[in-house]
Amino acid sequence: MSDALIDSLTVSRTRYQGAIREPRVFAHDIASRGWAEDARLAALLDAYPAELFDINLYDYDAEGQVSLRTGARGRASGAELLSAIKQGRLWVNLREVERGAPELWAEVERAAPTIFAAFPGLKPRKLSGQLILSSPQAKVPYHFDAAGVVLWHLRGRKRLWVYPGDEAHLPETAMEQVVMRQTTEEIPYSRAFDADAVVVDLEPGQALTWPLYAPHRVENLGEFNVSLSMDFQTWGSRWRNGALFTHGVMRARGLTPVPTDRVSTPGLAARWAASVALRRAGVAKSRLADFERSFEPDATAPDGAKAL
Numbered sequence: 001m002s003d004a005l006i007d008s009l010t011v012s013r014t015r016y017q018g019a020i021r022e023p024r025v026f027a028h029d030i031a032s033r034g035w036a037e038d039a040r041l042a043a044l045l046d047a048y049p050a051e052l053f054d055i056n057l058y059d060y061d062a063e064g065q066v067s068l069r070t071g072a073r074g075r076a077s078g079a080e081l082l083s084a085i086k087q088g089r090l091w092v093n094l095r096e097v098e099r100g101a102p103e104l105w106a107e108v109e110r111a112a113p114t115i116f117a118a119f120p121g122l123k124p125r126k127l128s129g130q131l132i133l134s135s136p137q138a139k140v141p142y143h144f145d146a147a148g149v150v151l152w153h154l155r156g157r158k159r160l161w162v163y164p165g166d167e168a169h170l171p172e173t174a175m176e177q178v179v180m181r182q183t184t185e186e187i188p189y190s191r192a193f194d195a196d197a198v199v200v201d202l203e204p205g206q207a208l209t210w211p212l213y214a215p216h217r218v219e220n221l222g223e224f225n226v227s228l229s230m231d232f233q234t235w236g237s238r239w240r241n242g243a244l245f246t247h248g249v250m251r252a253r254g255l256t257p258v259p260t261d262r263v264s265t266p267g268l269a270a271r272w273a274a275s276v277a278l279r280r281a282g283v284a285k286s287r288l289a290d291f292e293r294s295f296e297p298d299a300t301a302p303d304g305a306k307a308l
């Protein structure tokens with residue numbers, strides 16, 4: 001990564017300036033402790049609570065535009081699931097590692113402070129993890145996370161594109177929709193954006209973090225991949241997410257809120273407080289739960305996905 005590229009992602013192009021100014025790679029030792037070995041993963045899949053599985057299959061057209069199919073956990077054993085992922089085109093996300101695999105989570109909690117300490121002023125709260133098992137050719141579409149992220153890479157190789165978080169790459173109206181959970185995390189993408197990205201190839205034993213909200217996408221480099229994605233909030237991100245939610249509700253009612261980067265910190269905090277009340281009142285019920293599951297993992301089916 002060149003210094004010029006890093007400069008291009010700083011102050012002017014990162015919409016919500018936080019403690020993390022540019023994508024940055026760290027070394028970690030979790031990968032060397034056997035967590036991503038087949039037997040360990042099969043046992044973990046067997047034991048993992050079924051309600052914490054997200055199984056996705058992404059299809060792309062020639063312009064890189066995506067459509068998503070979601071799968072059900074099904075009754076396959078951990079070993080069978082693992083072989084479906086290795087042979088298919090699947091993206092399996094095991095949510096809440098802190099609950100589903102507490103021993104693995106303890107490793108992350110042990111290693112994380114070193115990374116956080118590299119960013120003066122960063123005060124992460126509410127850490128949560130997703131263990132991601134993905135097929136050799138799997139790709140994750142352009143999206144942003146409404147949280148800070150550290151991606152701990154454990155097995156295989158993958159390439160990440162990290163983009164500037166400005167209005168051109170990350171329109172605030174699209175962010176509002178994501179924060180209100182009216183859509184999955186995808187936002188408008190054009191191949192031309194790739195010229196603006198910092199590109200990082202991740203190896204096992206490396207962890208990557210990037211500026212809050214920076215859009216990104218991922219392509220596996222022909223190998224079965226295991227990563228643990230840890231997300232965290234800060235008071236800054238919490239206020240911002242709350243303000244985006246409140247603005248989304250206002251916009252749905254015909255109002256035109258100003259961009260959140262023109263709102264003062266007390267203004268953001270007030271909008272966050274409003275969002276807490278709005279959520280409690282059941283405004284903007286999530287539509288994500290309605291996604292119909294169309295397949296279950298099966299190593300013998302095309303793409304590792306047997307139609308339901």
Ligand SMILES: [Fe+2]
Pocket residue numbers: 143144145149216
């Ligand atoms: Fe992400």
